Amino acid sequence: MTSSFFPxxxxxxxxxxxxxxxxxxxxLSRPTIGHLDPLFVKLMDEIKVLLQFAFxxxxxxxxxxxxxxxxxxxxxxxxxxxxxDKVIVCQNGVxxxxxxxxxxxxxxxxxxxxxxxxxxxxxxxxxxxxDQHPDAAILAFVHAETSTGVRSxxxxxxxxxxxxxxxxxxxxxxxxxxxxxxxxxxxxxxVYSGTQKCLSCVPGIAPVTFSAQSVERIQKxxxxxxxxxxxxxxxxxxxxxxxxxxxxxxxxxxALYALHEALVILQEEGLEASFRRHRRNHEALVAGLEAMxxxxxxxxxxxxxxxxxxxxxxxxxxxVVRGALLNDFNLEIGAGLGALAGKTWRIGLMGHSSNExxxxxxxxxxxxxxxxxxxxxxxxxxxxxxxxxxxD
Amino acid sequence: MTSSFFPxxxxxxxxxxxxxxxxxxxxLSRPTIGHLDPLFVKLMDEIKVLLQFAFxxxxxxxxxxxxxxxxxxxxxxxxxxxxxDKVIVCQNGVxxxxxxxxxxxxxxxxxxxxxxxxxxxxxxxxxxxxDQHPDAAILAFVHAETSTGVRSxxxxxxxxxxxxxxxxxxxxxxxxxxxxxxxxxxxxxxVYSGTQKCLSCVPGIAPVTFSAQSVERIQKxxxxxxxxxxxxxxxxxxxxxxxxxxxxxxxxxxALYALHEALVILQEEGLEASFRRHRRNHEALVAGLEAMxxxxxxxxxxxxxxxxxxxxxxxxxxxVVRGALLNDFNLEIGAGLGALAGKTWRIGLMGHSSNExxxxxxxxxxxxxxxxxxxxxxxxxxxxxxxxxxxD
Numbered sequence: 056m057t058s059s060f061f062p063x064x065x066x067x068x069x070x071x072x073x074x075x076x077x078x079x080x081x082x083l084s085r086p087t088i089g090h091l092d093p094l095f096v097k098l099m100d101e102i103k104v105l106l107q108f109a110f111x112x113x114x115x116x117x118x119x120x121x122x123x124x125x126x127x128x129x130x131x132x133x134x135x136x137x138x139x140d141k142v143i144v145c146q147n148g149v150x151x152x153x154x155x156x157x158x159x160x161x162x163x164x165x166x167x168x169x170x171x172x173x174x175x176x177x178x179x180x181x182x183x184x185x186d187q188h189p190d191a192a193i194l195a196f197v198h199a200e201t202s203t204g205v206r207s208x209x210x211x212x213x214x215x216x217x218x219x220x221x222x223x224x225x226x227x228x229x230x231x232x233x234x235x236x237x238x239x240x241x242x243x244x245x246v247y248s249g250t251q252k253c254l255s256c257v258p259g260i261a262p263v264t265f266s267a268q269s270v271e272r273i274q275k276x277x278x279x280x281x282x283x284x285x286x287x288x289x290x291x292x293x294x295x296x297x298x299x300x301x302x303x304x305x306x307x308x309x310a311l312y313a314l315h316e317a318l319v320i321l322q323e324e325g326l327e328a329s330f331r332r333h334r335r336n337h338e339a340l341v342a343g344l345e346a347m348x349x350x351x352x353x354x355x356x357x358x359x360x361x362x363x364x365x366x367x368x369x370x371x372x373x374x375v376v377r378g379a380l381l382n383d384f385n386l387e388i389g390a391g392l393g394a395l396a397g398k399t400w401r402i403g404l405m406g407h408s409s410n411e412x413x414x415x416x417x418x419x420x421x422x423x424x425x426x427x428x429x430x431x432x433x434x435x436x437x438x439x440x441x442x443x444x445x446x447d
Numbered sequence: 448m449t450s451s452f453f454p455x456x457x458x459x460x461x462x463x464x465x466x467x468x469x470x471x472x473x474x475l476s477r478p479t480i481g482h483l484d485p486l487f488v489k490l491m492d493e494i495k496v497l498l499q500f501a502f503x504x505x506x507x508x509x510x511x512x513x514x515x516x517x518x519x520x521x522x523x524x525x526x527x528x529x530x531x532d533k534v535i536v537c538q539n540g541v542x543x544x545x546x547x548x549x550x551x552x553x554x555x556x557x558x559x560x561x562x563x564x565x566x567x568x569x570x571x572x573x574x575x576x577x578d579q580h581p582d583a584a585i586l587a588f589v590h591a592e593t594s595t596g597v598r599s600x601x602x603x604x605x606x607x608x609x610x611x612x613x614x615x616x617x618x619x620x621x622x623x624x625x626x627x628x629x630x631x632x633x634x635x636x637x638v639y640s641g642t643q644k645c646l647s648c649v650p651g652i653a654p655v656t657f658s659a660q661s662v663e664r665i666q667k668x669x670x671x672x673x674x675x676x677x678x679x680x681x682x683x684x685x686x687x688x689x690x691x692x693x694x695x696x697x698x699x700x701x702a703l704y705a706l707h708e709a710l711v712i713l714q715e716e717g718l719e720a721s722f723r724r725h726r727r728n729h730e731a732l733v734a735g736l737e738a739m740x741x742x743x744x745x746x747x748x749x750x751x752x753x754x755x756x757x758x759x760x761x762x763x764x765x766x767v768v769r770g771a772l773l774n775d776f777n778l779e780i781g782a783g784l785g786a787l788a789g790k791t792w793r794i795g796l797m798g799h800s801s802n803e804x805x806x807x808x809x810x811x812x813x814x815x816x817x818x819x820x821x822x823x824x825x826x827x828x829x830x831x832x833x834x835x836x837x838x839d
Contacts, residue, residue, distance in 0.1 A: 056714060056715070057493050057496070057497055057707075057710075057711050057714060058711065059470075059474065059707075059708055059711055060474065060477075060490050060493070060704060060707050060708070061477065062477050062478055062479075062480045062486060062487075062490075062704070063478075063480070063486065064478045065478065065480045065481065065484065067479065067480070067481060069481055071697060072479050072481065072482065072697065072700060074479070075478070075479045075701075078451075080476040080477075080478070080479075080701075081476065082451065082452065083475055083476050083701060084472040084473065084475050084476035085452075085453065085454050085472075086454055086455075086456045086457065086467070086472070087454075087457075087459065087464050087466070087467045087472075087643075087649055087650075088454045088455070088457045088459070088779075089457065089459060089461055089464065089779045090464065090650065092457065092773070092779065093773075094454060094455065095454075098452050098454075101449050101452070104449070105449055121514060121515055121518075121651060122513060122514035122515075122518060122676065123513055123514075123676075123696045123697050123698075123699065124696070124697065125675070125676045125695075125696040125697075126513075126514060126518075126676045126696075129674065129675055129676045133674075153675065156675045157675055159671070160671055160672070160673050160674065160675055161673070249697070251479075251697055257479055257699065257700065257701040257702070258479075258482065258697040258698065258699050258700055258701075259513060259651065259697075259698075259699030259700075259701075259702055279551070279552055280552070281552050281553070281673045281674075282521065282525075282552065282673075282674060283517070283521055283545065283548045283549055283552055284514065284515075284517045284518045284521045302784070303517075304515045304516070304517035304518075305463060305464065305515050305516065305517075305641070305643055305650040305651075306515075306650065306651075307515065307649065307650050307651030307702070308464060308649065308650055308651075309467075309472075309475060309649040309650075309651075310649070310651055310699070310702065312452060312454070315449075315451075315452050316451055316452070318449075319449050319450065319451055322448060322449060323448070381484070381485075387480075387481045387484065392694070
């Protein structure tokens with residue numbers, strides 16, 4: 056016989072999921088109601104408005120896809136890419152590579168613009184790609200690369216796409232709620248995110264938003280969207296504006312209670328206040344890490360405050376340190392991904408996890424573990440450096 | 448400012464979601480841990496074993512897809528169907544039609560075998576379809592049609608597919624946990640289900656299982672699976688047997704806590720005991736409905752005990768009755784779907800919702816509402832008839 060599962064209480068400072076607040080967990084476990092219940096339909100309407108607030112958009116087609124961020128990505132690609140379409144994909148980490156897969160599996164042709172992992176997407180290279188491929192229909196890029204902790208210039212890239220008569224697909228999985236995501240200001244066309252990063256909701260849902268231009272493109276398709284589950288023309292019938300909702304699939308009712316509560320919390324704090332909080336905790340963490348003698352992997356101007364890539368000091372075993380943090384301190388930090396595996400740690404300060412207590416706990420635990428692993432670090436200075444940022 | 452959402456406490460007797468037990472809601476709201484945490488990986492292993500138990504299978508590739516049942520269906524089709532493949536699809540309700548969409552969007556050719564809504568799939572017609580299309584690679588059908596409340600003969604249909612050298616894809620969304628689903632006994636090849644029916648877990652997850660033959664077919668594909676998110680070759684890397692799990696997507700951690708608990712509860716009760724309970728409550732409900740003068744829409748031998756289709760009496764307004772049940776009694780029953788819209792109600796007795804208290808409450812509420820709506824029913828007999836079944 057299998058027993059019930061009781062997880063420990065971890066502090067989640069990896070690349071996501073982040074800590075989920077008791078308020079959101081409380082909402083999650085409220086009694087399930089039907090997915091066509093009039094009260095649930097009202098909740099859906101509120102979620103749409105709250106997502107419009109978080110994305111800073113008036114886009115009518117703004118909703119949570121009933122699956123993780125990867126499915127949100129796929130929803131954007133399968134709806135906008137038709138067989139033969141050329142898509143310029145900017146890659147500077149893991150998720151650009153996944154975009155390429157999505158383009159190709161949708162029958163499109165991916166034109167890759169490669170940048171070094173740990174550097175932002177080059178607007179110049181993307182411009183050159185359009186010069187070479189003026190028939191490209193879409194430009195796709197990642198705003199906040201979760202694999203490296205790098206921010207790219209979404210406003211410039213969306214503007215470039217518009218100038219070239221192309222649509223833009225933007226990954227904001229790690230940025231939404233943590234740094235400015237300005238969908239209408241950028242003029243972005245299809246934008247997806249995840250719930251388990253700076254929204255600090257449970258993982259499993261992908262907010263998406265589509266501009267009027269991208270909806271027009273979807274409506275003009277002559278080739279059916281290859282995914283029935285992610286076909287926005289069908290999903291719109293359930294999430295659409297009319298009071299009569301057409302059954303499409305059974306919505307993940309409780310996960311949407313949780314998303315609603317996470318968005319209510321974000322609205323209470325305010326977007327700008329949330330961005331400031333993420334910025335401040337990031338500065339304190341970096342001050343502490345640098346005082347310890349560790350080096351950041353990303354140049355200051357390109358860093359994401361919510362996801363801090365740190366170079367692993369020479370001679371230190373990546374897995375041993377992360378294992379000790381997890382087992383002795385119940386603290387999760389992330390490993391490097393892809394080209395950066397074994398070279399960096401990724402320390403998340405996302406959403407509910409972005410607070411002074413976590414910064415202090417992480418610096419303290421890391422100093423203890425690195426010290427006993429014999430790493431060449433400076434002891435006793437990290438907390439003071441972090442505290443100085445908060446005192447400022 | 449938007450306020451937090453507090454749902455009422457409904458009794459869910461529609462076609463799903465069913466009532467979620469407090470134990471499952473409790474598991475759902477336990478603290479989130481990382482999706483690569485060693486303790487979470489252990490939980491995933493337990494879920495696999497519990498799903499093998501529920502599906503009665505030894506299939507190694509048995510796991511929960513991180514999205515609703517519709518995505519579980521799509522996972523089966525996009526992995527097994529390659530462009531040009533011929534698939535015999537049996538349709539006797541809404542979900543057979545959705546299978547056709549899945550075949551066609553996967554580039555396959557659907558050969559439709561149509562049966563009347565409310566009747567089981569005809570094994571004879573499916574046999575004739577194979578006679579006409581001996582090159583068909585797959586037979587797809589719905590074991591328990593959620594839109595009509597009808598059970599089809601899964602053993603005979605899977606056997607037919609095997610005899611003709613084809614694979615079978617079986618929808619068990621509404622059957623798993625409520626009536627016998629015998630994947631290995633049937634020799635079924637790709638089977639999907641949902642969490643929100645007889646497992647009484649929150650909606651949003653789709654258990655699937657693939658036979659060795661279907662895994663072989665997936666591995667021999669020459670054309671990439673069109674969905675990156677649902678590509679089983681990639682998903683296997685995360686859910687596979689090795690202790691080193693490759694990151695694919697962020698698992699819906701809390702929803703999997705809930706699924707684990709729901710399966711632990713099913714294991715505690717035992718499959719046969721759960722089937723008996725579903726059967727008994729069904730018999731009591733039917734006795735009560737018939738004593739009231741209502742007629743069932745499906746022949747006795749074809750009925751699903753967990754989903755009872757009742758003919759709406761002449762002159763009664765479908766929506767008014769369902770609205771009154773919801774608003775005055777907090778009781779949800781389902782409308783008819785597709786060809787049966789406005790003609791039937793669907794009363795679910797699924798999982799945690801399948802109990803005597805719900806049978807009594809539903810009969811009592813229905814009698815009160817139909818009485819005041821002026822329907823031609825017999826009063827005062829329903830509860831006695833139901834009680835007689837329990838006393839038996």
